Amino acid sequence: MTPPWISTEMVTLAAAYAAGRLPHALLLHEAPGAGGDWLAKWTAQLVLCQRVTDAPCGSCAGCRGVATSQHPDLIVLQPIEESRQIRIEQVRELSEELSLTSHQGGYKVAILTPADALNRFAANALLKTLEEPPQRTLLMLVVTQPSRLPATILSRCQRVRIRAPDRQGAVSWLETTRGPGDWNAVLDALGEAPMLAADVDPAAVVQVGAEVRRALDEASTGSADPVATAERWVRSELPLRLRCIENWLTERIRGHYEGDSFFTKVGAGPYLPGANAVLNMGELFELVDGVRELKSALETPINRGLALEALLRRFVPGRGAIAAPAPSGRR
Ligand SMILES: [Zn+2]
Numbered sequence: 001m002t003p004p005w006i007s008t009e010m011v012t013l014a015a016a017y018a019a020g021r022l023p024h025a026l027l028l029h030e031a032p033g034a035g036g037d038w039l040a041k042w043t044a045q046l047v048l049c050q051r052v053t054d055a056p057c058g059s060c061a062g063c064r065g066v067a068t069s070q071h072p073d074l075i076v077l078q079p080i081e082e083s084r085q086i087r088i089e090q091v092r093e094l095s096e097e098l099s100l101t102s103h104q105g106g107y108k109v110a111i112l113t114p115a116d117a118l119n120r121f122a123a124n125a126l127l128k129t130l131e132e133p134p135q136r137t138l139l140m141l142v143v144t145q146p147s148r149l150p151a152t153i154l155s156r157c158q159r160v161r162i163r164a165p166d167r168q169g170a171v172s173w174l175e176t177t178r179g180p181g182d183w184n185a186v187l188d189a190l191g192e193a194p195m196l197a198a199d200v201d202p203a204a205v206v207q208v209g210a211e212v213r214r215a216l217d218e219a220s221t222g223s224a225d226p227v228a229t230a231e232r233w234v235r236s237e238l239p240l241r242l243r244c245i246e247n248w249l250t251e252r253i254r255g256h257y258e259g260d261s262f263f264t265k266v267g268a269g270p271y272l273p274g275a276n277a278v279l280n281m282g283e284l285f286e287l288v289d290g291v292r293e294l295k296s297a298l299e300t301p302i303n304r305g306l307a308l309e310a311l312l313r314r315f316v317p318g319r320g321a322i323a324a325p326a327p328s329g330r331r
Pocket of ligand 1: 048049050051055056057058059060061062063064
């Protein structure tokens, strides 16, 4: 089902296409799990649909080819599995492919997702194609963190912002798309990421989410055993657990901003002993970075157990950790 929170962007893109003003490069900047890939596929269908007056119809050979990623004029570039990076060889192949005439006499479309996985060399190689794109080419870069791309790339793409819907909108879309379920609890675990939630087993996520919350609450009160927890978590659902940890941290950061604590304590300066709002905020952000680093290092030959244990230790008070008040906005 069409995600209603993207409808404005869809209308804008369709109007630009109808008027012959569709840019050759789009940066689809999404909130995590808010539908960047979905909009990229929809836009590919828009330009590759065989029914001009009704595009994208969703049922012609063109639309179906895009939906199954089998269309000869659609190229999807994703990270090579082990490296988690989009590499220069992939971009060179893409450029060659784009320079050929399209199979069906229309557009050639490339989707790079997530484009923030382009490594430095690959980004440089892509620049040339962005500067001198062949006629009737559409490049779409799906990103959650555009700051990881060089400014030279960003400046050559038109940005389309995809924001996550509010909680109620996400839940009712999930109920329509996936049927009844405890979607509130799923989003509590994953964050406001409806597209991500639509792809999971809700019961399993709720269980893992509750377990992670309990462990982090225990860690921040000093009553947890990071070694045992890390050993257990490395063996099951680690990427999901990291997503839950990131969301747990984000909620606390939001709690600080929404509550009075940030504004009342910010003037106290960062050098007071013990926990204060400024230190806590800095540490929360550092922990978010730590989780993201671990996420992107998952496929590299690191010792995941040790890395996770080190991360969990940073939640323990007295080790540069959070003396976390419950976030004021929630719970
Ligand atoms: Zn169609």
